[in-house]
Amino acid sequence: MFGAVSSRYQPLTLETMSAYVRSRPELAAVFNGDEPLETVEVGDGNLNLVFKVWAQADPQRTVVLKQALPYVRLVGDSWPLPTDRARIEAQALEIHGRLAPQHTPKVYFYDPDMYVIAMQNLNQHIIMRKGLIQGIRYPNFAEHIGLFMARTLSMTSDLVLDYRAKKMEVARFINPELCKITEDLIFTEPYRQHERNRYHPEIEPLVVALQADEPLRWEVAQLKEQFMTQAQSLVHGDLHTGSIMINQTDTVVIDPEFAFYGPMGFDVGAVIGNLLLNYAAQESRMADPDQRADFRRYLTDTIIQLWQVFVREFQPVWDQADVVNMPKAYQRDYMRRVLQDAAGFGACKMLRRVIGLAGVEDIRGIEDVHGKSVAASLAMNIATTMMKARHHITCIEEIVEIAVSSRSTV
Amino acid sequence: MFGAVSSRYQPLTLETMSAYVRSRPELAAVFNGDEPLETVEVGDGNLNLVFKVWAQADPQRTVVLKQALPYVRLVGDSWPLPTDRARIEAQALEIHGRLAPQHTPKVYFYDPDMYVIAMQNLNQHIIMRKGLIQGIRYPNFAEHIGLFMARTLSMTSDLVLDYRAKKMEVARFINPELCKITEDLIFTEPYRQHERNRYHPEIEPLVVALQADEPLRWEVAQLKEQFMTQAQSLVHGDLHTGSIMINQTDTVVIDPEFAFYGPMGFDVGAVIGNLLLNYAAQESRMADPDQRADFRRYLTDTIIQLWQVFVREFQPVWDQADVVNMPKAYQRDYMRRVLQDAAGFGACKMLRRVIGLAGVEDIRGIEDVHGKSVAASLAMNIATTMMKARHHITCIEEIVEIAVSSRSTV
Numbered sequence: 001m002f003g004a005v006s007s008r009y010q011p012l013t014l015e016t017m018s019a020y021v022r023s024r025p026e027l028a029a030v031f032n033g034d035e036p037l038e039t040v041e042v043g044d045g046n047l048n049l050v051f052k053v054w055a056q057a058d059p060q061r062t063v064v065l066k067q068a069l070p071y072v073r074l075v076g077d078s079w080p081l082p083t084d085r086a087r088i089e090a091q092a093l094e095i096h097g098r099l100a101p102q103h104t105p106k107v108y109f110y111d112p113d114m115y116v117i118a119m120q121n122l123n124q125h126i127i128m129r130k131g132l133i134q135g136i137r138y139p140n141f142a143e144h145i146g147l148f149m150a151r152t153l154s155m156t157s158d159l160v161l162d163y164r165a166k167k168m169e170v171a172r173f174i175n176p177e178l179c180k181i182t183e184d185l186i187f188t189e190p191y192r193q194h195e196r197n198r199y200h201p202e203i204e205p206l207v208v209a210l211q212a213d214e215p216l217r218w219e220v221a222q223l224k225e226q227f228m229t230q231a232q233s234l235v236h237g238d239l240h241t242g243s244i245m246i247n248q249t250d251t252v253v254i255d256p257e258f259a260f261y262g263p264m265g266f267d268v269g270a271v272i273g274n275l276l277l278n279y280a281a282q283e284s285r286m287a288d289p290d291q292r293a294d295f296r297r298y299l300t301d302t303i304i305q306l307w308q309v310f311v312r313e314f315q316p317v318w319d320q321a322d323v324v325n326m327p328k329a330y331q332r333d334y335m336r337r338v339l340q341d342a343a344g345f346g347a348c349k350m351l352r353r354v355i356g357l358a359g360v361e362d363i364r365g366i367e368d369v370h371g372k373s374v375a376a377s378l379a380m381n382i383a384t385t386m387m388k389a390r391h392h393i394t395c396i397e398e399i400v401e402i403a404v405s406s407r408s409t410v
Numbered sequence: 411m412f413g414a415v416s417s418r419y420q421p422l423t424l425e426t427m428s429a430y431v432r433s434r435p436e437l438a439a440v441f442n443g444d445e446p447l448e449t450v451e452v453g454d455g456n457l458n459l460v461f462k463v464w465a466q467a468d469p470q471r472t473v474v475l476k477q478a479l480p481y482v483r484l485v486g487d488s489w490p491l492p493t494d495r496a497r498i499e500a501q502a503l504e505i506h507g508r509l510a511p512q513h514t515p516k517v518y519f520y521d522p523d524m525y526v527i528a529m530q531n532l533n534q535h536i537i538m539r540k541g542l543i544q545g546i547r548y549p550n551f552a553e554h555i556g557l558f559m560a561r562t563l564s565m566t567s568d569l570v571l572d573y574r575a576k577k578m579e580v581a582r583f584i585n586p587e588l589c590k591i592t593e594d595l596i597f598t599e600p601y602r603q604h605e606r607n608r609y610h611p612e613i614e615p616l617v618v619a620l621q622a623d624e625p626l627r628w629e630v631a632q633l634k635e636q637f638m639t640q641a642q643s644l645v646h647g648d649l650h651t652g653s654i655m656i657n658q659t660d661t662v663v664i665d666p667e668f669a670f671y672g673p674m675g676f677d678v679g680a681v682i683g684n685l686l687l688n689y690a691a692q693e694s695r696m697a698d699p700d701q702r703a704d705f706r707r708y709l710t711d712t713i714i715q716l717w718q719v720f721v722r723e724f725q726p727v728w729d730q731a732d733v734v735n736m737p738k739a740y741q742r743d744y745m746r747r748v749l750q751d752a753a754g755f756g757a758c759k760m761l762r763r764v765i766g767l768a769g770v771e772d773i774r775g776i777e778d779v780h781g782k783s784v785a786a787s788l789a790m791n792i793a794t795t796m797m798k799a800r801h802h803i804t805c806i807e808e809i810v811e812i813a814v815s816s817r818s819t820v
Contacts, residue, residue, distance in 0.1 A: 170580070
């Protein structure tokens, strides 16, 4: 499952791309014979090579090729990372494409020797995080992401899959190396002194206080345990606003290379947590108070709505459930536990983005240094309150209320 | 992983046994050349062929051979069951033998073509259930089983295993067909009208009332979900008193063919629940009140002691744990959750033994029909109280207190 790199593997380059593309019959419908192609390497940040390829004669005939490298691109070959993650991503995209086709990029092929996925070039979309930073609203997002999560999470769980199919899927999506990144960066390092943590000196007293907060570390330890043991659903595993390509009409979820069988609340919490990071960032980004309040109202309404859609789109599964062995009280409790998990995991996602290695541009991109600390403090206060309140949360409005009533303390 | 039956497979018989035994070099240290051997088929109840083989000249030179059949022995080939369970059992025995050698049968070999495990003949031991029914006390049992569970459960969990090794073990011990038996017989059928349920008409009103108890079914649904999703440790999966071979000095745990990554509390609860089934059975088995009270005191003291040993033998793992990311409050909470899970799973184990397909001899073997119903009712009342109290249980004495204060209601 995590064997050596294929002997046929070699990293793609701008020079080898045309020949590689022409060798793949799956792309014959996109590109004609030996017509001239253009290629640019765009990268996706941390882990992979990403190229855009298009026909010189018609830039709308275009694909993206994503190739896994056997190490973390950002760090180099001192941090090896198995190319098996490309298989995981390709298989997760196949499942997402079946369960939520309108929100999944079209995949042309997966090449298991080169660890290459060829997929739709989402050139009509932008990364949602960048849009939110600019204060752009996406009126369909809540509806789309609520549906995407409800379908991908419910339909891969024991509630829908046959007992044998589910357990085979758990085995197929064992993803140790990528899970380990999450275990370290999200659940471990932010809560202790660690050389990979990154934060501005102005918030250091807040970080020191947070790391001294034993009840908080107890909650995080429980959530880490749950992440490592609860094989509830095939989760995306990295569903932040940087994994969402969006425009005013469409929403597409990309990059499920962290996919594994984990708690549903991990995905739901990732979306909510990242919206709340943007909410906190606007404290220092939007100068006009009315404009800021309006945009934040859009963000909190989105959080409420996406949960409502999630519950609504999950309901058909419960409508099929046998109420003798799964009584209604159990069904309601199940959804409440997903919400409580989302509050906990969302809080972890927020804190790692403020304290840990991989920050988010929403906050770290704020140019004014004090303003950045104000936003970071607000995010930390929202997250710690969510984390400690999570066992008592019964409805999505309570999460929003925590955000609205939190204040920066720098 | 669950492929077709090996082409070399054929069921062993009394006639083919000697030739098979002589063909295995691993047994050369037990049996001499072509000396005459004796064989008897003993069966293990439900799922397998089991033979005892010994040297005619010296019955102390002896082994047991256990062979998986491709169907449930009790039912026949209408209930197919993959022979892969023999691999699971052999691999679990290897791990148990490493972690708790004094409580695991010596294994000579596993034959992956014939699905045969050759192991120590525990001819100095009896099945613990039969001993308890006779009112025999085992003074070392609590110490032994507490140690066995602490070591096998802690050392196979994320608390000890490396992140990658643990996840590989989860995949290796995916055991769908045997888990499905548990899912159906323990968590589903007893809580609804089902043709496989078995109980005497005298307790039918109690069963009907129990099946109408929605809060109870809600608890069972949660426990079933936990059984199906929580990959906490390599559990034995069937750790009742019929899987324990015992005498006044030794305790040996056999038959881990149900092993998979599940909740620790499932094993702990199985032991406690089966001791409490015997506790309930003595209501109608031991006529003398003083003798009965004494023996029950032995059983409840054993329950308290085995949990104390479990906690004590688990402690070295916590002593190695990093208290920054696993603060003491988390460690205490972790053990409390195992205890609460044990109360819930133990209750499920008791109820299935009274209502469901596979009863226990402790209760079903009571000859007096009314006496049998009295014992069954007491077991049901202990179990339902445990199940509903489990979220509030903080120490083992509370479980014993529930047993002591419960009464039969027929």
